[in-house]
Amino acid sequence: MRGQFKIFRFAGISVYLHWSWFLVAVFEIQARVGAYTAPGWNILEYLSLFAIVTMHEFGHALACRSVGGTPDRIMLWPFGGVAYVDPPQRPGATLWSLAAGPLVNVALVPVFAVVMMLRPGGNLGEYLYSVELINLGLLIFNLLPIYPLDGGQILRSLLWYKMGRARSLMAATIVGLVGVAAVIVLALRSLDVWLLAITAYIAMTCWSGFQQARTLLRISRLPRLAGLSCPSCHAAPFAGNYWHCPQCATNFNIFQGGACPGCGHAFPLAACLECGRAAPHSAWAQLAQYTGARA
Numbered sequence: 001m002r003g004q005f006k007i008f009r010f011a012g013i014s015v016y017l018h019w020s021w022f023l024v025a026v027f028e029i030q031a032r033v034g035a036y037t038a039p040g041w042n043i044l045e046y047l048s049l050f051a052i053v054t055m056h057e058f059g060h061a062l063a064c065r066s067v068g069g070t071p072d073r074i075m076l077w078p079f080g081g082v083a084y085v086d087p088p089q090r091p092g093a094t095l096w097s098l099a100a101g102p103l104v105n106v107a108l109v110p111v112f113a114v115v116m117m118l119r120p121g122g123n124l125g126e127y128l129y130s131v132e133l134i135n136l137g138l139l140i141f142n143l144l145p146i147y148p149l150d151g152g153q154i155l156r157s158l159l160w161y162k163m164g165r166a167r168s169l170m171a172a173t174i175v176g177l178v179g180v181a182a183v184i185v186l187a188l189r190s191l192d193v194w195l196l197a198i199t200a201y202i203a204m205t206c207w208s209g210f211q212q213a214r215t216l217l218r219i220s221r222l223p224r225l226a227g228l229s230c231p232s233c234h235a236a237p238f239a240g241n242y243w244h245c246p247q248c249a250t251n252f253n254i255f256q257g258g259a260c261p262g263c264g265h266a267f268p269l270a271a272c273l274e275c276g277r278a279a280p281h282s283a284w285a286q287l288a289q290y291t292g293a294r295a
């Protein structure tokens with residue numbers, strides 16, 4: 001959380017801004033001087049860009065909450081926003097959490113279209129036209145099927161239904177790596193500093209997603225216990241001794257009796273090793289009939 005400060009809180013979600021935003025704002029506003037007859041419009045235009053970005057991130061955060069996730073905070077960086085959302089690790093829940101961001105931009109398209117029908121002139125007309133293009137640009141950029149952009153993550157969620165958690169991530173990150181290679185060529189040709197920075201960030205995140213998919217794939221082949229499934233991600237628990245007792249350091253299987261065989265310490269909550277959520281043993285048993293009880 002270094003270099004960040006809270007600007008406001010809405011619906012239980014805190015919005016933070018990074019100090020470097022101001023540096024880039026001055027630079028970007030300067031670059032557009034001349035588009036308007038008064039500099040106030042340049043500032044308004046730049047603030048509007050971030051208002052749209054913030055609404056987009058609130059789309060993700062509120063959708064995540066509606067499926068049982070705990071949206072934490074929204075971070076505004078000079079080149080975009082990030083919503084720290086943690087939807088339940090199921091394809092439907094992640095699909096909705098991801099799609100809700102771009103849907104905010106889709107909802108804004110007719111709003112701008114109606115306003116533009118009034119054919120405002122002068123600075124107001126230039127401003128509205130510019131903000132309309134910013135919204136469309138953000139929508140198209142976010143929908144590129146390059147993991148971790150929304151489009152790439154939406155692709156992953158759709159593939160998840162057919163391919164499962166690990167293979168869908170593997171497929172989406174491979175598509176993303178091919179896509180990012182194309183963007184790197186574009187970025188190097190344009191020598192645009194921001195495009196290069198964003199591309200480097202996307203490439204690194206996509207690569208770590210690919211590594212995560214390899215780990216998930218290895219894990220998915222481990223034997224599992226029948227008749228139980230995680231209330232959050234619906235995966236069946238592992239059959240091995242992968243739980244660790246903090247009292248006596250014994251490794252054991254938490255689903256065999258719910259207590260440590262070394263010291264007898266009781267564990268009323270069992271943590272899912274795949275999605276990280278903990279739930280009472282009864283909740284794991286309740287979902288036993290769920291047909292999709294697999295990773």
Ligand SMILES: [Zn+2]
Pocket residue numbers: 056060101102142150
């Ligand atoms: Zn988004």
Ligand SMILES: [Zn+2]
Pocket residue numbers: 089230231232233234235272273274275276277
């Ligand atoms: Zn789980």
Ligand SMILES: [Zn+2]
Pocket residue numbers: 245246247248249250260261262263264265
């Ligand atoms: Zn113990």
